[in-house]
Amino acid sequence: MLPLPLLLLFPFLALGFLLSSSASAQVPPFAMTPCRSYCGNITVDYPFALRPGCGHPGFRELLFCINGVLMLHIPSGSYRVLDLDYAYRGLTLHDPDMSTCRALVRPPVRGGSAGNGFVLEPWRAPYLEPAPDNVFLLLGCAGGSPLFQGFPGKHLPCREVAGMGCEGYYGCPAWEGAMGLRGWRGGPGSSPSPYGEANPPACCGVPYGAIRGINLTRLACEGYSSAYGLAPVRARGGALDWSYGIRVGYSVPGEHEEACRGCETTGGACGHDEEARPLCLCPTWNSTSNCDASLAGGDDHGVLHQVQGNVAVEVLGDGEEGVPDP
Numbered sequence: 248m249l250p251l252p253l254l255l256l257f258p259f260l261a262l263g264f265l266l267s268s269s270a271s272a273q274v275p276p277f278a279m280t281p282c283r284s285y286c287g288n289i290t291v292d293y294p295f296a297l298r299p300g301c302g303h304p305g306f307r308e309l310l311f312c313i314n315g316v317l318m319l320h321i322p323s324g325s326y327r328v329l330d331l332d333y334a335y336r337g338l339t340l341h342d343p344d345m346s347t348c349r350a351l352v353r354p355p356v357r358g359g360s361a362g363n364g365f366v367l368e369p370w371r372a373p374y375l376e377p378a379p380d381n382v383f384l385l386l387g388c389a390g391g392s393p394l395f396q397g398f399p400g401k402h403l404p405c406r407e408v409a410g411m412g413c414e415g416y417y418g419c420p421a422w423e424g425a426m427g428l429r430g431w432r433g434g435p436g437s438s439p440s441p442y443g444e445a446n447p448p449a450c451c452g453v454p455y456g457a458i459r460g461i462n463l464t465r466l467a468c469e470g471y472s473s474a475y476g477l478a479p480v481r482a483r484g485g486a487l488d489w490s491y492g493i494r495v496g497y498s499v500p501g502e503h504e505e506a507c508r509g510c511e512t513t514g515g516a517c518g519h520d521e522e523a524r525p526l527c528l529c530p531t532w533n534s535t536s537n538c539d540a541s542l543a544g545g546d547d548h549g550v551l552h553q554v555q556g557n558v559a560v561e562v563l564g565d566g567e568e569g570v571p572d573p
Contacts, residue, residue: 324363380476387469
C-alpha cells in the first residue's frame with residue numbers, strides 16, 4: 248500500500264497528466280510537422296509548400312510530390328520541376344511532350360496538339376510568369392491562328408527572344424526529314440527567311456508576355472518548344488546547346504514577405520487559412536501576425552485561427568467560437 252502522502256498527491260499527478268495530454272492533442276498538426284518539405288533532392292519552402300495550409304496562398308495546390316518527383320500542376324497540364332531556385336526566384340520545368348532540338352513531337356491525332364504549352368489560372372498570374380528570356384517556339388500553327396490576326400503572311404508576333412528564335416531552331420537535327428509534312432512546311436532550306444516561304448510559317452517564336460498564355464488549342468498550333476537563356480552566357484553551339492524547358496519566375500508581395508519574416512523570427516511558420524488569408528503557424532495557435540503577439544494576446548486583428556486538418560476554427564476576442572461557412 249502506498250504511503251499516505253503519495254496517496255494524497257496521486258489525484259493531482261493524474262490531473263496534471265490529463266491536462267498535458269489534452270493540450271498536446273489540441274496542438275495543430277503544423278506545430279508538429281514544419282512546413283519545410285523535401286521531394287527527391289529539392290527543398291520545398293516558403294512561398295511554396297506541399298502540406299495544406301503552409302506557404303503563401305498564391306502558391307497553394309501548386310506543387311505535388313509523386314514518388315519522389317516534384318510536379319507542378321496548372322490548367323494547361325503537369326510539369327516536372329527540375330530546379331527550384333530561391334536566390335533567383337525561379338523554377339525550371341520540363342514538359343515531356345515538348346519538342347527539342349533533337350526531336351519534333353507531333354500530335355497523336357490530326358488536328359490535335361502535342362505538349363502542354365503554359366496557361367495559368369487568372370488569380371495565380373500575379374505570382375508566376377515565364378521569365379523574360381524564355382522563348383516559346385510555336386510549331387505548325389494554322390493560318391487562322393490568333394497569332395497572325397488573320398494575316399498569316401505578316402508574321403507580326405514572331406521574333407527572337409534573348410538571341411533565340413526560329414532561325415536558329417531551324418538548324419536543329421530534328422528538322423531533318425520534317426520537310427513536306429502537313430503543317431510543318433517552311434522549315435530550313437525553303438527560303439533564306441527565318442520563317443521560310445510557307446504561309447503560315449512552320450515556326451513562330453514569341454515571348455510569354457506578348458500573348459499572355461501558351462494555349463496550343465486556342466492558338467491552333469500542333470506543338471511547341473521552349474528554351475531559356477542563361478545570361479550572360481550565350482550558347483556557342485547554336486540551338487543544339489540551348490537550355491530546353493520552361494523557366495518560370497515567381498514573386499511575393501513585399502508586405503507578405505515582411506510579415507513572414509516576423510512570423511519566422513518568433514518561431515512560427517508562414518501559412519494561410521482556408522480563405523487564403525495569411526497566417527503565422529505557431530506551436531499552439533495560429534496568429535494573424537506572429538507568435539509573440541499570439542502568446543501576449545496582442546494579435547493584430549484580435550483573432551486567432553486554429554487549423555486542424557481541413558477545418559478552420561476562429562476563436563473570437565469575446566470568447567465566442569464560430570466555424571466559417573463551407
